[in-house]
Amino acid sequence: MNIELQICGLAVLIIFFIFIERDRKLNVKNRRLFVAAFIICIICLVFDIVSIVCIHEAVYNGFSPVLTRAVCKVYIMLLVTQGYCGFLYGCLDLTVQFRYKVIRALALVLYVIGEILIIVLPIEYHMDGRIVYSYGAANLCTYALAIFYISFTLYLTFKHKKDISHRRLVALFTWQGLWLVAALIQFFSKETLLVGFAAAVGMVVLYSQLENPNEHIDRVTGLFTQNALSLFLMDKYKYREPFAFYTAKIKYLAPFTELDIKNDAVIRSARAFLELGDEPVFRINDDMFCIIYESGDRAYDKLMEIKARADGVTGMPVEAKFIYCPDGTLLSGVDDVFNFIHCYEDSAEDIVICDQVLIDRMLHRRKIYNLIENALKDDRVRIYYQPIYNVKKGRFTSAEALVRIENEDGTMVSPAEFIPIAEENGQIIVLGMRIFRKVCELLATGELQRLGIENVEVNVSAAQFDHENPAGFVTEYVDEYNLDPANINLEITETADNDLKHLLLLNMEKLIRLGVTFSLDDFGTGRSNLDYFVSMPARNVKFDLGFTQGYFTNSKIRDVMRGMVNIAHDMDMKIVSEGVETGEQYEEMVKLGVDYIQGYYFSRPVPEGELIEFLKAGT
Numbered sequence: 001m002n003i004e005l006q007i008c009g010l011a012v013l014i015i016f017f018i019f020i021e022r023d024r025k026l027n028v029k030n031r032r033l034f035v036a037a038f039i040i041c042i043i044c045l046v047f048d049i050v051s052i053v054c055i056h057e058a059v060y061n062g063f064s065p066v067l068t069r070a071v072c073k074v075y076i077m078l079l080v081t082q083g084y085c086g087f088l089y090g091c092l093d094l095t096v097q098f099r100y101k102v103i104r105a106l107a108l109v110l111y112v113i114g115e116i117l118i119i120v121l122p123i124e125y126h127m128d129g130r131i132v133y134s135y136g137a138a139n140l141c142t143y144a145l146a147i148f149y150i151s152f153t154l155y156l157t158f159k160h161k162k163d164i165s166h167r168r169l170v171a172l173f174t175w176q177g178l179w180l181v182a183a184l185i186q187f188f189s190k191e192t193l194l195v196g197f198a199a200a201v202g203m204v205v206l207y208s209q210l211e212n213p214n215e216h217i218d219r220v221t222g223l224f225t226q227n228a229l230s231l232f233l234m235d236k237y238k239y240r241e242p243f244a245f246y247t248a249k250i251k252y253l254a255p256f257t258e259l260d261i262k263n264d265a266v267i268r269s270a271r272a273f274l275e276l277g278d279e280p281v282f283r284i285n286d287d288m289f290c291i292i293y294e295s296g297d298r299a300y301d302k303l304m305e306i307k308a309r310a311d312g313v314t315g316m317p318v319e320a321k322f323i324y325c326p327d328g329t330l331l332s333g334v335d336d337v338f339n340f341i342h343c344y345e346d347s348a349e350d351i352v353i354c355d356q357v358l359i360d361r362m363l364h365r366r367k368i369y370n371l372i373e374n375a376l377k378d379d380r381v382r383i384y385y386q387p388i389y390n391v392k393k394g395r396f397t398s399a400e401a402l403v404r405i406e407n408e409d410g411t412m413v414s415p416a417e418f419i420p421i422a423e424e425n426g427q428i429i430v431l432g433m434r435i436f437r438k439v440c441e442l443l444a445t446g447e448l449q450r451l452g453i454e455n456v457e458v459n460v461s462a463a464q465f466d467h468e469n470p471a472g473f474v475t476e477y478v479d480e481y482n483l484d485p486a487n488i489n490l491e492i493t494e495t496a497d498n499d500l501k502h503l504l505l506l507n508m509e510k511l512i513r514l515g516v517t518f519s520l521d522d523f524g525t526g527r528s529n530l531d532y533f534v535s536m537p538a539r540n541v542k543f544d545l546g547f548t549q550g551y552f553t554n555s556k557i558r559d560v561m562r563g564m565v566n567i568a569h570d571m572d573m574k575i576v577s578e579g580v581e582t583g584e585q586y587e588e589m590v591k592l593g594v595d596y597i598q599g600y601y602f603s604r605p606v607p608e609g610e611l612i613e614f615l616k617a618g619t
């Protein structure tokens, strides 16, 4: 009997099916449809074989022709079902949009009508040696439908090839193409019963290329990977299914714990998460897990359960930090979920609860992040300069460089909006280098020096002096632009981080030897205090704006400032008063004995062209 190929196909499918069933499954729609298509393919092959056996028995051994026809009909009905499933699976990514909902509904109507027609239309069979086939109106109907589904799937895939990954495209084309070629061969060479086998090979292609779950399994823990989480969440958002989640970030015993110990901690934690319930567990980072739940309440209960374990004795070997999100739909999509996690994974609290306030903050940070990235890319970082008056010399001998970002519409964004965020997310390193380069470019023209400016004050954050490149960018640019280091004064503020403070000191000493000077910025605020004043080798101390203005309203501040001026002078340091806005304030500051005065009284921060005009007008 001509059933060898079908039996081979069936064997291959069954073996693969056992593997598919054994896999840890990610419950997404794609996957469910794939498994459905796979099962239908198996049943279809079984009926393919059974129908040939029946025809054989009917022709040679008097088996019931009515039953034989019925079996043949079931077989071709299954073929149509397979075509329909293939269509659904192939177009899944496209079918959410409205238009495709209509197309999908049409395909379903066509499917139902087709199946009814097959039931009512006549079918005949033929057997002559190895040539076996059925024919008749029911068969014609099957051909028409199968060709419709295959060509429509191919057409839609091709039409949307830009939205579909290359890999998916190739797999879908191979699968559907195999079918088409097999059907054609079988049509012209009636004894080559290829269709069933081709369908089986097609399923294997799909499995290996698109549905292989091992790509989504982490090798160390056997949990799902971050990619798997993306896919899973995409499904949730696409089909608007509610979900909740929490992440757990393991706090290692020490930052440089050995890999073995880390892996052990990770594996044991993974096991503890799996024991919590049936929900999918993802390892989304070296030391971070995420578990998705159907409801916020259950997520919360489970979070408490695992936290109790972490704090207590069993299961989790080390402590963890959690982010708990009771309602995933608060976040607008997969990107937001990951952004939220990254934004808060290192926050100080042990459990961060995702609410609208935190989401808005995250979105704002994201917006600022993009603002800075784009400004760096499109060269929209601008430096404004505010002249600083030297009381003793009676003229402007210095200017502070203050950064702005120019919006596309020409308006300026204040540094108060983006500098704190850049300090947090590390962008300050690149941004700070850009600012410094721009200042160096201006100094290199020599224009300011000719107008009596002895140095430009540049604000730097402690984070700009990192480990790898001590004082690197400053010395590099000073060399590159061939500047006198004495033209540069760096303004620093306090940092709470002791390691950074240590690095900052090292860098300062190196730069001071070179000839660069330092100012202690924002004195009198939380950002700079007495401890800094004593421990930092700065040449100037800048009285903060609030401090300067407090002089006129608060007698205690007045006393402190008087004392500070004396101490600073005793220590050979100079005092700069910021935020001087009126003539009266100016007079008072001069009387107090400050050395430099900066403020709106003289000038607001202005672009370099205006600064040059301002200085020219004054000389």
Ligand code: C2E
Residues within 6 Å of the ligand: 386, 401, 402, 403, 414, 415, 416, 419, 435, 458, 459, 460, 461, 521, 522, 545, 578, 579, 580, 581, 598, 599, 600, 601, 605
């Ligand atoms: P800051 O270093 O204390 O800079 C002085 C701020 O006071 C500037 O605000 C300046 O425009 C403002 N100011 C000057 N005179 C007066 C006055 O008479 N009255 C009032 N009300 N304000 C006055 P700006 O330019 O908005 O900068 C804000 C902060 O952003 C700066 O405070 C500094 O901490 C940071 N920043 C600015 N540029 C840079 C930079 O290039 N790098 C770094 N790391 N931080 C910067």
Ligand code: CA
Residues within 6 Å of the ligand: 400, 459, 491, 521
């Ligand atoms: Ca400053």
Ligand code: CA
Residues within 6 Å of the ligand: 521, 522, 542, 544, 545, 578
């Ligand atoms: Ca300041």
